[in-house]
Structure formats: structure tokens, C-alpha cells
Amino acid sequence: xxxxxxxxxxxxxxxxxxxxxxxxxxxxxxxxxxxxxxxxxxxxxxxxxxxxxxxxxxxxxxxxxxxxxxxxxxxxxxxxxxxxxxxxxxxxxxxxxxxxxxxxxxxxxxxxxxxxxxxxxxxxxxxxxxxxxxxxxxxxxxxxxxxxxxxxxxxxxxxxxxxxxxxxxxxxxxxxxxxxxxxxxxxxxxxxxxxxxxxxxxxxxxxxxxxxxxxxxxxxxxxxxxxxxxxxxxxxxxxxxxxxxxxxxxxxxxxxxxxxxxxxxxxxxxxxxxxxxxxxxxxxxxxxxxxxxxxxxxxxxxxxxxxxxxxxxxxxxxxxxxxxxxxxxxxxxxxxxxxxxxxxxxxxxxxxxxxxxxxxxxxxxxxxxxxxxxxxxxxxxxxxxxxxxxxxxxxxxxxxxxxxxxxxxxxxxxxxxxxxxxxxxxxxxxxxxxxxxxxxxxxxxxxxxxxxxxxxxxxxxxxxxxxxxxxxxxxxxxxxxxxxxxxxxxxxxxxxxxxxxxxxxxxxxxxxxxxxxxxxxxxxxxxxxxxxxxxxxxxxxxxxxxxxxxxxxxxxxxxxxxxxxxxxxxxxxxxxxxxxxxxxxxxxxxxxxxxxxxxxxxxxxxxxxxxxxxxxxxxxxxxxxxxxxxxxxxxxxxxxxxxxxxxxxxxxxxxxxxxxxxxxxxxxxxxxxxxxxxxxxxxxxxxxxxxxxxxxxxxxxxxxxxxxxxxxxxxxxxxxxxxxxxxxxxxxxxxxxxxxxxxxxxxxxxxxxxxxxxxx
Amino acid sequence: xxxxxxxxxxxxxxxxxxxxxxxxxxxxxxxxxxxxxxxxxxxxxxxxxxxxxxxxxxxxxxxxxxxxxxxxxxxxxxxxxxxxxxxxxxxxxxxxxxxxxxxxxxxxxxxxxxxxxxxxxxxxxxxxxx
Numbered sequence: 044x045x046x047x048x049x050x051x052x053x054x055x056x057x058x059x060x061x062x063x064x065x066x067x068x069x070x071x072x073x074x075x076x077x078x079x080x081x082x083x084x085x086x087x088x089x090x091x092x093x094x095x096x097x098x099x100x101x102x103x104x105x106x107x108x109x110x111x112x113x114x115x116x117x118x119x120x121x122x123x124x125x126x127x128x129x130x131x132x133x134x135x136x137x138x139x140x141x142x143x144x145x146x147x148x149x150x151x152x153x154x155x156x157x158x159x160x161x162x163x164x165x166x167x168x169x170x171x172x173x174x175x176x177x178x179x180x181x182x183x184x185x186x187x188x189x190x191x192x193x194x195x196x197x198x199x200x201x202x203x204x205x206x207x208x209x210x211x212x213x214x215x216x217x218x219x220x221x222x223x224x225x226x227x228x229x230x231x232x233x234x235x236x237x238x239x240x241x242x243x244x245x246x247x248x249x250x251x252x253x254x255x256x257x258x259x260x261x262x263x264x265x266x267x268x269x270x271x272x273x274x275x276x277x278x279x280x281x282x283x284x285x286x287x288x289x290x291x292x293x294x295x296x297x298x299x300x301x302x303x304x305x306x307x308x309x310x311x312x313x314x315x316x317x318x319x320x321x322x323x324x325x326x327x328x329x330x331x332x333x334x335x336x337x338x339x340x341x342x343x344x345x346x347x348x349x350x351x352x353x354x355x356x357x358x359x360x361x362x363x364x365x366x367x368x369x370x371x372x373x374x375x376x377x378x379x380x381x382x383x384x385x386x387x388x389x390x391x392x393x394x395x396x397x398x399x400x401x402x403x404x405x406x407x408x409x410x411x412x413x414x415x416x417x418x419x420x421x422x423x424x425x426x427x428x429x430x431x432x433x434x435x436x437x438x439x440x441x442x443x444x445x446x447x448x449x450x451x452x453x454x455x456x457x458x459x460x461x462x463x464x465x466x467x468x469x470x471x472x473x474x475x476x477x478x479x480x481x482x483x484x485x486x487x488x489x490x491x492x493x494x495x496x497x498x499x500x501x502x503x504x505x506x507x508x509x510x511x512x513x514x515x516x517x518x519x520x521x522x523x524x525x526x527x528x529x530x531x532x533x534x535x536x537x538x539x540x541x542x543x544x545x546x547x548x549x550x551x552x553x554x555x556x557x558x559x560x561x562x563x564x565x566x567x568x569x570x571x572x573x574x575x576x577x578x579x580x581x582x583x584x585x586x587x588x589x590x591x592x593x594x595x596x597x598x599x600x601x602x603x604x605x606x607x608x609x610x611x612x613x614x615x616x617x618x619x620x621x622x623x624x625x626x627x628x629x630x631x632x633x634x635x636x637x638x639x640x641x642x643x644x645x646x647x648x649x650x651x652x653x654x655x656x657x658x659x660x661x662x663x664x665x666x667x668x669x670x671x672x673x674x675x676x677x678x679x680x681x682x683x684x685x686x687x688x689x690x691x692x693x694x695x696x697x698x699x700x701x702x703x704x705x706x707x708x709x710x711x712x713x714x715x716x717x718x719x720x721x722x723x724x725x726x727x728x729x730x731x732x733x734x735x736x737x738x739x740x741x742x743x744x745x746x747x748x749x750x751x752x753x754x755x756x757x758x759x760x761x762x763x764x765x766x767x768x769x770x771x772x773x774x775x776x777x778x779x780x781x782x783x784x785x786x787x788x789x790x791x792x793x794x795x796x797x798x799x800x801x802x803x
Numbered sequence: 804x805x806x807x808x809x810x811x812x813x814x815x816x817x818x819x820x821x822x823x824x825x826x827x828x829x830x831x832x833x834x835x836x837x838x839x840x841x842x843x844x845x846x847x848x849x850x851x852x853x854x855x856x857x858x859x860x861x862x863x864x865x866x867x868x869x870x871x872x873x874x875x876x877x878x879x880x881x882x883x884x885x886x887x888x889x890x891x892x893x894x895x896x897x898x899x900x901x902x903x904x905x906x907x908x909x910x911x912x913x914x915x916x917x918x919x920x921x922x923x924x925x926x927x928x929x930x931x932x933x
Contacts, residue, residue: 414822417822417826418826418829421826425830431833433830433833433847434830434831435830435831436829436830436831439825439826439828439829443821443822443825446821555884555886631885632860632886632887634860761860761865761886763885
């Protein structure tokens with residue numbers, strides 16, 4: 044109740060704040076400015092209260108709220124319980140709103156000092172308003188009886204929640220989403236500045252105050268992407284750090300657009316060029332965030348992704364479409380109206396200038412973003428073209444982006460070596476000589492080691508060129524003014540990261556290995572022995588494998604378990620991280636000794652009274668066994684137990700009555716098989732309720748035969764083992780890139796504004 | 804300025820053509836056995852597991868073999884590189900990513916199972932409150 048009211052209060056305060064700010068810009072009267080500020084503060088205060096309330100409901104297990112019931116349960120640890128705040132769609136929108144609000148307050152103070160407050164805050168307020176509208180449509184404060192009216196009695200409080208998806212139950216969940224949504228929220232700031240510049244017709248002065256925010260957004264979003272990649276690699280067992288999944292791509296695209304914008308903004312500050320480009324790209328940064336949100340939240344991708352995208356309903360779909368139309372359409376119309384008005388700086392630079400290299404670099408980055416967006420939107424595009432959704436094979440990304448990656452590498456080096464405006468041919472030759480030759484030498488050295496693909500070799504060449512150029516430039520800057528190191532460090536990071544991509548994904552070796560318990564198997568240069576499993580918390584199992592190489596032995600313990608929540612198997616790999624390579628081991632399956640090799644399995648479907656022959660035994664389904672006393676609830680949801688009475692007979696022997704059971708508890712179904720003569724186990728595979736009243740229910744029974752002599756056989760663990768060389772280059776490269784960006788923000792924020800622009 | 808504009812246009816056109824070609828070439832169509840055989844390239848084959856026939860894992864070659872029936876009722880042998888997903892037995896339908904080899908065997912690199920999803924909650928899950 045209170046939650047919903049607060050959301051609406053925040054919404055109204057936000058509208059009034061935008062109107063006041065607009066009025067203050069139009070009339071120039073300071074009373075409206077004061078009012079706008081007060082109202083924006085009110086909005087954010089309400090948002091913070093909403094978030095606090097949501098956290099309180101989660102911490103106190105208020106399961107009468109659908110959101111709390113859907114994502115949390117009493118058995119979660121405190122950090123995980125807190126993380127359920129953003130485990131679902133409504134909550135993650137609330138988190139995004141919260142960060143947008145907080146950044147909004149910081150932006151308000153900032154623009155108060157640097158100018159353009161009224162228009163920047165009106166634009167940023169609209170973003171806040173859009174998110175609040177989303178919270179009204181998809182409220183996290185819906186009661187269970189409102190979600191299922193007529194089916195659930197009003198006032199009912201479920202005893203236990205459905206719990207958090209086991210896939211999300213680790214520490215990455217505790218930090219990754221916050222970082223990512225802070226980045227999303229920050230990407231709204233350059234948009235607000237650009238729109239404000241267009242409204243005011245002040246096309247040049249906005250770059251200086253907007254740039255640090257953009258770099259901040261790119262830094263935070265980059266950190267979020269890296270954490271997500273590491274999560275996917277280390278815990279989720281997707282086989283690598285990047286799978287080109289829509290969810291991953293949707294955070295990458297705004298990031299790439301942001302990186303491109305950093306470069307064009309830098310050019311504008313140095314030489315006054317690219318004014319229109321910067322306006323357009325700053326708008327695009329935020330539109331990319333919106334489009335990504337639309338792709339991953341609206342359900343349009345259907346089941347073409349490994350992620351499960353719950354269809355959020357028509358309202359959210361149209362709201363997302365409308366949001367893009369309003370923010371995109373509005374900004375584009377504004378940009379088009381002002382296009383002719385925006386001054387164009389006369390081109391002073393030649394094609395051998397830093398400006399031109401930066402322009403090409405930004406163009407290559409934007410092209411990359413476009414290609415990724417097209418690939419991610421494949422289900423939408425194919426649905427329009429063919430009427431059926433289908434995704435692109437992930438090889439699409441590597442092959443289309445590789446040529447652009449070569450260009451980006453070369454330009455990342457070239458841009459640093461060239462001077463602003465123009466560089467003479469002689470100067471260019473001198474500065475290019477060392478990096479070009481060194482890159483050629485390194486690439487040539489690597490060719491005998493399997494770098495045979497020409498495009499890949501060019502990519503490596505480009506990356507080494509960028510690395511050497513930036514190392515040289517970085518050293519020079521370091522001896523001069525180390526505070527300006529940011530650019531060089533970031534570019535070295537990019538080059539190192541590129542080399543890491545090639546090494547770890549093109550030169551990795553993967554093998555599926557079957558390990559019989561206690562028998563060493565040689566694979567990928569390691570001697571692997573499966574030594575048995577141990578049960579961890581709950582129903583999770585860790586499989587111990589001793590790995591030996593050069594007389595040194597270590598143990599990896601990948602985890603594998605069945606999750607009733609996901610109705611599937613969950614595998615957490617284990618990784619041995621060495622300086623030069625990672626050994627990555629994921630358990631695929633456990634073939635139990637008793638049923639190793641050919642498993643003898645038969646299934647039959649019965650109606651009451653029917654007789655079948657299974658595994659040479661005559662089996663008759665007598666009826667259901669339903670315990671008279673059903674334990675209704677133990678605080679942990681309902682338990683149901685059902686048995687199937689089977690009469691099993693072999694000619695010449697006494698018939699035996701067997702009752703396998705099936706137990707359902709919190710949506711988790713457990714089998715209690717019944718054993719016949721130590722040879723055949725019977726279990727319930729399913730119960731089908733009849734369509735009409737005339738029929739009786741059908742049961743499906745599985746009979747497993749234990750092959751004789753197999754009892755002594757050892758289990759076989761099937762694992763996927765993979766050696767990923769130099770993967771540490773990827774992580775260290777990303778970290779250098781982020782440190783470089785951080786250095787740039789520190790330097791920029793120390794700069795005094797050119798003029799005190801407090802005129803409103 | 805003129806030669807620059809021409810050069811830029813050429814680059815853009817090449818880029819667009821290359822992008823479009825890659826897109827349609829990498830598009831993994833959902834199809835049945837007949838469609839997959841006609842295509843000859845990598846597709847997503849949709850069907851159900853034939854429970855009458857053996858589904859076995861060969862630990863020597865690390866491949867999992869089963870028989871798939873498509874919506875047209877045709878059947879084919881599917882060899883998956885790797886182990887079966889463990890919810891395979893429960894799966895209502897399966898999607899195999901791969902291509903047909905000469906002998907009419909579908910070689911899959913990935914097998915996805917579609918199970919009745921537990922993500923979408925229903926009123927009954929909340930508990931009998933009626």
C-alpha cells in the first residue's frame with residue numbers, strides 16, 4: 044500500500060520538478076529553479092524511501108508481496124537475501140531508479156556549479172520519470188492476491204517464499220548488478236547534457252562538464268561487464284568469459300558507444316571539430332541503454348537465448364517501445380531541428396592528424412556496436428522477414444567484428460603517435476618505425492606456433508602495434524606529466540586484452556574426458572584421476588579430480604547438481620589459475636557404476652488394473668497409495684507424497700507387492716523407487732490426470748535392470764576439460780583499461796571550469 | 804573532399820554488404836529433418852526424443868546418441884559431442900544445434916532441452932489459500 048503510494052508521490056513530484064525547471068529556463072525566474080530543486084530532492088527522497096521499504100519487506104520475509112515471495116526465502120544468507128532486491132524485473136528497475144536518483148542529486152549539485160542546471164535537470168528528470176512510470180506499471184509492491192485475483196484469498200500470507208534461483212546464489216550476484224545499474228544510470232547524464240545543449244543552442248560549452256560523467260559511466264559499466272564476464276566464466280560454467288548472449292551484448296553496446304563518444308569529445312575539446320557527432324553520440328549512448336533494456340526485458344527474444352526471459356506482459360512491452368519512441372524520437376527531432384544551426388568547425392586537420400585517426404577509431408567502434416546490435420536483434424529481424432524467430436550462431440560476432448578489431452588496434456596505436464592537426468611525413472615515419480617493426484617481428488614469431496589465419500595474424504599485429512606505440516607514448520608522458528597517463532594506460536590495456544582474446548579463445552584446447560573412478564587418464568598434458576565425490580551444502584555434489592603434471596599434483600572439484608528450481612542440471616566448473624594458462628574443468632555427467640555402459644531401462648504407461656511385461660516381469664498397476672495423513676505444511680511449503688501399488692510377478696514365484704513413491708515438496712519432486720529381488724528398480728516417471736471424468740489417471744513407470752556383475756563397477760565421471768592459455772591477459776588488460784579511465788576522470792575533475800557558468 | 808567521400812562511401816557499402824551476408828549466413832534456422840537436410844549447413848533441429856529406442860552415452864568417444872522424431876514424424880539419429888543434459892529424460896522437446904553428415908546422421912554440437920519452465924509462477928504455487 045505505502046509502497047505504491049510512495050511511487051506515485053515520487054512520480055508526481057518528478058513531473059512537477061521537470062515543469063518547474065522548464066519554467067525556470069523559460070522565464071529565468073529563480074523561484075522556479077528553487078522549486079525544481081526542492082521537488083527533485085523530494086522525488087529522490089521518496090525513491091530512497093521506496094528502496095528502503097522494499098529492503099525492509101525482504102528482510103522481514105513479507106511473503107504476501109508477490110515480489111518478495113517470488114525471489115526470496117527464509118533460508119538465504121543475509122547478503123543473498125539483500126541481493127533478492129534486484130533478482131527480478133521489478134526490483135532491478137527499482138535499483139536502476141535508485142541509482143538514477145542518487146546520480147541525479149550529484150548532477151544537480153554539479154550543474155549548480157557548472158551551469159545549465161535547469162535544462163540538464165529537466166532532461167535527467169525525464170529519465171527518472173520514465174523509470175518511475177515503469178515501477179507504477181510493474182510494481183514490486185503487488186500482493187499475491189492481486190497477482191492472482193480470485194485464486195488466492197485476500198490477506199493470505201504464504202509461509203515460505205519460492206527462493207532465489209540457485210544460478211544467482213553466489214557472491215557475484217551481490218556486487219555485479221549494482222555496478223552494472225550504476226553504469227546504466229550514469230549513461231543518462233551525457234544524454235541530458237546533449238539535450239540541454241540543443242535546447243539552449245549552446246553547442247560547445249557542454250562538452251567540458253559532460254565529459255567526466257561519460258568517462259565515469261564507461262568506467263563503471265566496463266567494470267560491471269568485466270564482473271559479469273568473470274561470473275559467467277568462473278561460476279556459471281558457460282565455457283568462457285563471453286558467450287555473445289543478448290544479456291551480455293546489451294551491456295556491451297552502450298559501453299562501446301560510450302567509448303567512441305569519449306574519443307570524439309576529446310577531439311572537440313582539442314580542435315572544435317565533431318560538434319554534431321558529439322551531440323548525436325551522447326544521445327545514442329542512452330538510447331543504446333534503452334534499446335538493450337527493451338531487447339532483454341520485453342520478451343521479444345523469446346526462447347532464442349539461454350537466459351530465461353519471462354514475458355513481462357503487454358504493458359511493459361509497450362511502455363518500453365514508447366520510452367524509446369519518446370526519448371529517441373524527441374532527441375532526434377530536436378537534433379534535426381537544430382542541425383543547420385550547429386556550427387561546423389572548418390576542417391583544419393589533414394588525414395595524417397590525430398583528429399582523423401580518432402574519427403576513424405570512433406567510426407570503427409560505432410560499426411562494431413551496430414553489428415552487435417544487429418546480431419542481438421536477430422530474433423526480431425527474422426520474425427519480420429520470415430515470421431519465425433531465430434538467432435544467429437555466435438560465430439557471426441567473431442567473424443564480423445574481427446576486421447573492425449584490426450582497425451581499432453591499428454588506430455589505437457596510430458592515434459597516439461600522430462599530432463593534432465597534422466603530422467609531417469618525416470615525423471610519422473620516425474615514430475612509426477619502432478612499433479611497426481616490433482609488431483611485425485612478434486607476429487612473425489607467433490606464426491609457427493599456429494597463428495596461421497591471416498585475419499587473426501593481422502589482428503595480433505594490430506594489437507602488438509597498439510601495445511608498443513602506447514608503451515612508448517606512455518613512457519614519454521610518464522617522464523613528463525604522469526597525470527596525463529590515462530589514455531596510454533587504457534590503450535595498452537585494450538591491446539593486452541585483444542591479445543588475451545586471441546590466446547584464450549583461438550588457442551584453447553578442449554577435450555571431453557571420461558574418468559573411471561581411480562583410473563588415471565591422460566588428457567591435455569595432464570594426468571587426471573577421479574577420486575570420488577562429496578556432498579556439499581544441500582543436494583550439491585563436488586567431484587574431486589586429482590590433476591598431475593610434471594610431478595605436481597593439485598585437486599579440482601567441479602560441482603554438479605540437479606536444481607528443481609530450474610528443472611535442470613547446474614554445473615559450476617573449477618579452475619586452476621596459473622600465470623600462463625587456466626585449466627578449466629566442468630563436470631558433464633556421472634555414469635553410475637551400476638548402470639554403466641548400456642543402461643537397461645524400460646518405461647510403460649498404465650491405467651488402473653492394466654498389466655504389462657517389464658524387464659521380463661509381469662507388472663500390474665493396482666492403484667494409488669495416498670497416505671491418509673498428508674502433512675500439510677511445515678513452514679516450508681506443502682509436501683505431497685503419492686505411491687503407486689504394483690503387483691510384480693514371475694511365473695513360478697510368489698507375487699510381490701511394491702510401492703514406489705513420488706514426493707513433491709516446494710515444487711521439487713523426489714523419487715522413492717522400489718526394488719524387486721535386488722535386480723530391478725521401479726520408479727514413478729509421471730502421473731497424467733485424465734481429460735474426461737470417464738477415464739482414470741495414467742501412470743508412467745520406469746523399470747531399471749541392474750546388469751549382473753556390474754555392482755563392482757566404478758562410477759564414470761564425464762568432464763569437459765579445457766586449457767585456456769594466457770587468459771590472465773584478458774583480465775589484466777581490462778583492469779589496465781579501467782585504471783586508465785579512472786586516471787582520466789581524476790585529471791578532468793581537477794580541471795577548473797573555463798568560466799564560472801552559474802548564470803541561470 | 805570528393806575522393807574522401809567516394810572512399811568513405813565504398814567502405815560503408817562494403818561494410819553493409821559484408822554485415823548483411825554474415826548475418827544471413829550465420830542465422831541458425833529452426834527447422835525439421837527435411838529442412839535441415841536441404842540446408843546442409845548448421846541449423847537448430849527441433850523434435851522429440853524417441854523413447855522406444857536406446858539413448859546411450861559412449862564413454863570411449865564421449866558422444867551421446869539418441870533418435871529424434873520431428874514434427875513431420877520423420878526420425879533420424881543424432882550424435883551429440885558430449886554428454887546429454889541430465890534433464891534429457893524429462894524434456895518435452897529438444898533442440899539440437901548442428902548439421903547433417905552424409906550418412907543421414909545429425910551431428911550436434913549442442914543440445915538444448917525444453918522443460919516445463921518453473922520460472923513462471925502460478926497461483927497454485929503460493930499455497931492453497933482459496
